[in-house]
């Protein structure tokens with residue numbers, strides 16, 4: 001029987017080889033955010049089209065290059081947030097970051113995971129769960145969170161922009 005780690009590896013490789021939502025959107029009306037992880041050389045570009053009326057991510061496209069973790073994570077992020085409200089996106093971002101950080105503190109013998117459970121309550125991570133193995137390699141956590149930090153940066157800029 002294939003272990004969970006093999007399954008996770010398959011999911012990550014699938015997103016890396018066939019990234020979802022790859023491409024560009026015209027700027028404007030879309031907003032472009034770029035992120036860089038100098039530790040690994042990963043680049044992530046996110047094109048965001050947010051509908052101000054419904055506060056929904058109407059469309060998202062991704063570009064960039066880097067290691068399999070960073071690019072798979074970006075692909076997963078894009079399919080996870082597409083069509084979601086900004087509120088849901090914020091929840092998902094918190095849940096994913098909790099997944100990355102709580103496991104880390106667990107490995108260091110701190111925390112009991114209850115904060116993770118709180119953040120994850122009612123949030124379905126789907127394929128994103130495949131990235132939880134990354135926390136065993138602390139240097140790769142920045143690869144996994146780069147997509148989400150770039151998304152966050154893009155959303156902040158969208159919200160600050162005059163309507």
Ligand code: ZN
Pocket residue numbers: 037040041042066067068069070143
């Ligand atoms: Zn990387």
